[in-house]
Amino acid sequence: MDCNPLSQLSQQLFEFFARPLEQASPTDALPPSRLRRCGEILRYNNEDLAEQGDLSLAAIARYWQNFASRQECVLRRPAELLLPGEEERRELVEHSREWRFPLAEICVLRKERYALHLQRRPVIAHVLRSVLSQAADYGRPKKSQDSPTMCLQLGINTTAEGSSVELRDYRLQQLYKIMRRLAEYSPWQLVESKDRLEDTFCVMVESQKCSKDHVCVVSGPVLEPVKKTATGLCLDDYLELRSTHMRLMAMHRSGIRPAGLGSLDTLMKRLGEAAVIVDLFEVRHATAAIVVRNGLGSSKGASYILYNSARLETLLRTFAGLVNAGHYEPLPPLEEIDLSILEDDMDWQLIYGYLLTFPELLESLMDNLQQGQCGVHLLVRYIDNLAGVFSRYYRHKKVLVQQRVQLMPVVYARMYLIMAVRQVLNIALSLLGIEPIEFV
Known part of the structure; x- marks a missing residue:
């Protein structure tokens, strides 16, 4: 089961409106893919849910067409608006009944958007069961031998240890440690430098950007609040x-x-x-x-x-x-x-x-x-x-x-x-x- 069900919901919504360019039939399904970022055409909310909807869609079809073109897709129905009437909105609600998180209703918002409200009980059941059964693994994807590899290294040379380290160096060290922990909750498989493969993604956490053959993740300075000069605090x-x-x-x-x-x-x-x-x-x-x-x-x-x-x-x-x-x-x-x-x-x-x-x-x-x-x-x-x-x-x-x-x-x-x-x-x-x- 996908540990990120919102990705699946985004894909299902996109598939309702779009199809691949090479498919002649408007009823053909999209091939399996992973859709995560949709910009402003699809927005998930966490405030004012009763009024703004659990998520909202852009109503103007050309916005969706622009996004679909980047996915090598085309809208299934040519129209100025995606869901121009009550009948089309009911069709989407009915279509969603087979989804993990079906829709309850669709309302028209200001600023040319639709508010989508989910049926709450399936979401509540999924969340509580997932969080409480998976415990510390909630949100952690399963990794395999085919998972992409990453070599993450700390680019710091300091003789200071423990609490005597300067704050900028401490920030650098903590960024490295946090990134290692985040990697455990990502698709990346961490490997040591000696175990790097040809396609291993190499990342260095450093205090300034360099031009070597790796990606630099820069840790910025630590400053005093008024003068904005480097702090002398360790x-x-x-x-x-x-x-x-x-x-x-x-x-x-x-x-x-x-x-x-x-x-x-x-x-x-x-x-x-x-x-x-x-x-x-x-x-x-x-x-x-x-x-x-x-x-x-x-x-x-x-x-x-x-x-x-x-x-x-x-x-x-x-x-x-x-x-x-x-x-x-x-x-x-x-x-x-x-x-x-x-x-x-x-x-x-x-x-x-x-x-x-x-x-x-x-x-x-x-x-x-x-x-x-x-x-x-x-x-x-x-x-x-x-x-x-x-x-x-x-x-x-x-x-x-x-x-x-x-x-x-x-x-x-x-x-x-x-x-x-x-x-x-x-x-x-x-x-x-x-x-x-x-x-x-």
């Missing part, structure tokens, strides 16, 4: 600074407790290490990163992300405690859960907007590697946004407040969702080398 100085920021924010929030995690200093150090990673990679890797002097970065930051990570752990731990105390029955098997409960808009945004799209995100991070680009900042942005959506969900849903017997199916369904969100967030954090925390 890693241990910056870790101490960011750990202090984390301590002050934790005291202000009065929510972080070190119980079960050792001393408060140990916890604050872990938070400080996470903050450094977020600071260095919330911008593109080749762009200058700015050190944080006042405790506030341009994103919500590591404290916000890990605070919500800890909320997930707390919810699951609290539920287990209530089960042990006899207040709740044990969690039933997923097959016995009424998934219609999770068709609510807030549940749906988490499931469709973030959990389902995670494999697509992982696939996209190394799409432009041949141009020397790796989308680590997109992973940081995803984690930041997921934490924000879950925070709103946590405030509004009050998952464990509902203890009446008739409301228990709601609790059980949402506990499965909490487990899935925790799993995906932990995978994403692990790719950045960040440890989640367990207590708030």
Whole structure:
């Protein structure tokens, strides 16, 4: 099964509208291919889904024809608009019934677009089963002897080790480590230099671009916030600074407790290490990163992300405690859960907007590697946004407040969702080398 079902959905939609140039019959199917990037003609949404649709299509046929031409295809029906009337829209909905994710309805949007709404239950079932059964392998493609090979090397010569390394060198080292972890979630098979094949793709992570026979992935400088000059901070100085920021924010929030995690200093150090990673990679890797002097970065930051990570752990731990105390029955098997409960808009945004799209995100991070680009900042942005959506969900849903017997199916369904969100967030954090925390 394709670990990225959105790719399959994109292909199915494209096949409904287009056919290969050499095929005479308008009913002939397209040969198997992998369609992933459609530009503005096909846009997946993760906000305002009720109004904007789960995804939207460009209505003007010539936009699709331009895209189809690049795929050596032609539109099946000559017309100015793709779906000019209600009958054509119903035809697409009916046609989608055989798809893994069938459509529920199609609405006309402003700006010459159609809003497509998916049937929610098949998506919910697929996401929860995939995330919880595959666990740490969710979004990881299967590799074989035919997988393309990559040799990834670190181009750095420094005598500094451990915490005494300069921040720019540390950023370079961490970019290399993150890319190695991302390669595990990509079709690439990593090989060492001595095991390179003739067609092995060679990548060097370096501090500046060179003209050698490999692709250079450049790690940019680390600058001071006001003068924009190179920072003189080494890693241990910056870790101490960011750990202090984390301590002050934790005291202000009065929510972080070190119980079960050792001393408060140990916890604050872990938070400080996470903050450094977020600071260095919330911008593109080749762009200058700015050190944080006042405790506030341009994103919500590591404290916000890990605070919500800890909320997930707390919810699951609290539920287990209530089960042990006899207040709740044990969690039933997923097959016995009424998934219609999770068709609510807030549940749906988490499931469709973030959990389902995670494999697509992982696939996209190394799409432009041949141009020397790796989308680590997109992973940081995803984690930041997921934490924000879950925070709103946590405030509004009050998952464990509902203890009446008739409301228990709601609790059980949402506990499965909490487990899935925790799993995906932990995978994403692990790719950045960040440890989640367990207590708030």
